Amino acid sequence: EDPKKLAEFEARIARGEKIEPKDWMPKLYRKQLIRMIEQHGHSEIIGALPEGTWITRAPGFKRKLALMAKVQDEVGHAQLLYGAAETLGKSREQMIQDLITGKSKYSNIFNYPTFTWADSCFISWLVDAGAIVNQLANARGSYGPYCRALDRICAEESFHLKYGHHCVIHLATGTPKQREMMQEAVNRWWAPMMHFFGPSDKISTHTEILTKWKVKMATNDECRQQFLDMYVPKIWELGLTIPDENLKRNEQTGEWEFTEPDWEEFKRVINGDGPCNKERLAVRRTAEERGAWVRRALASKTKGEEYVAPM
Numbered sequence: 001e002d003p004k005k006l007a008e009f010e011a012r013i014a015r016g017e018k019i020e021p022k023d024w025m026p027k028l029y030r031k032q033l034i035r036m037i038e039q040h041g042h043s044e045i046i047g048a049l050p051e052g053t054w055i056t057r058a059p060g061f062k063r064k065l066a067l068m069a070k071v072q073d074e075v076g077h078a079q080l081l082y083g084a085a086e087t088l089g090k091s092r093e094q095m096i097q098d099l100i101t102g103k104s105k106y107s108n109i110f111n112y113p114t115f116t117w118a119d120s121c122f123i124s125w126l127v128d129a130g131a132i133v134n135q136l137a138n139a140r141g142s143y144g145p146y147c148r149a150l151d152r153i154c155a156e157e158s159f160h161l162k163y164g165h166h167c168v169i170h171l172a173t174g175t176p177k178q179r180e181m182m183q184e185a186v187n188r189w190w191a192p193m194m195h196f197f198g199p200s201d202k203i204s205t206h207t208e209i210l211t212k213w214k215v216k217m218a219t220n221d222e223c224r225q226q227f228l229d230m231y232v233p234k235i236w237e238l239g240l241t242i243p244d245e246n247l248k249r250n251e252q253t254g255e256w257e258f259t260e261p262d263w264e265e266f267k268r269v270i271n272g273d274g275p276c277n278k279e280r281l282a283v284r285r286t287a288e289e290r291g292a293w294v295r296r297a298l299a300s301k302t303k304g305e306e307y308v309a310p311m
């Protein structure tokens, strides 16, 4: 890289200026942003699947409506994020291709099954809560299009959080069977939730450069700590327990202590070998194939050709 341009770029970041698509940027900044925004987009679109299967089975019409709106929002977030990643030069088609061929990653947490309604409630409250902690921090970052997408996403996620919290309160204060169902969901989802914020700072690959260039405005451990600080008391308040006997807040340091997450399981899951990875990608692949004729039709229409849809 040209050292003068790099110095100017870093000075702009230090002044808190936003970098815009046409501005000069180091190749690595572009590459890292594409990787991160694309993975984020994929997580939203795949994240719609475990909850989406509950739309028809959500208890009551109001819950069905709210969940349908939430899932639709998540897919909209993927659109916003793909749009932000496209400004850096990677096409949407290529991103989708890399998702369905397993080349790109997406969040570990959506590779676990939603066996019960309570699993869906856990996602709506606590996975959204975790996502907000990360997104609120990074919305103050350096790349303009990503920050603007995150601002809008956070506004919508705040509704999801309220909806999810409401659903969990309902179960946690309901009949013994409902409470048991919610507790079992917490037990199943706690480990993936701890993984969700990424590997600990000691072993994270990209944190250093991303923090230096203000793409990541909080490290993985900082986000995990903030999540624990904000949500563990709320979970306990509902009479639910958390399946980690070492989890406690150290009153001296103010930090949460917990059992070191199993990073081997994390690696397996993010590299394609979790309980639902194959199913998730198969669903996306089918959606892609079924939608191909619509995209062909749109493309031929813009070229002024007649298109006959398959019967």
Ligand code: FAQ
Residues within 6 Å of the ligand: 035, 036, 039, 040, 041, 043, 044, 047, 048, 051, 074, 105, 106, 107, 108, 109, 123, 124, 127, 128, 131, 134, 195, 196, 197, 198, 199, 203, 204, 205, 206, 207, 210, 216, 220, 270
């Ligand atoms: N899952 O060096 P680091 C949502 C990978 S949105 C899978 O620490 P980095 C909304 C990482 O890519 C949820 N892979 O990486 C919703 C890297 O692999 P690579 C998603 C993970 O980038 C709610 C390697 O491990 N949010 O939930 C994960 O500095 C409800 C080394 O890791 C975002 O994507 C993981 N959890 O930090 C939707 C936010 N963690 O690429 C529906 C934007 C790490 O070298 C329902 N992303 N890896 O092969 C970020 O903030 C960051 O990318 C982190 C990871 C924090 C995820």
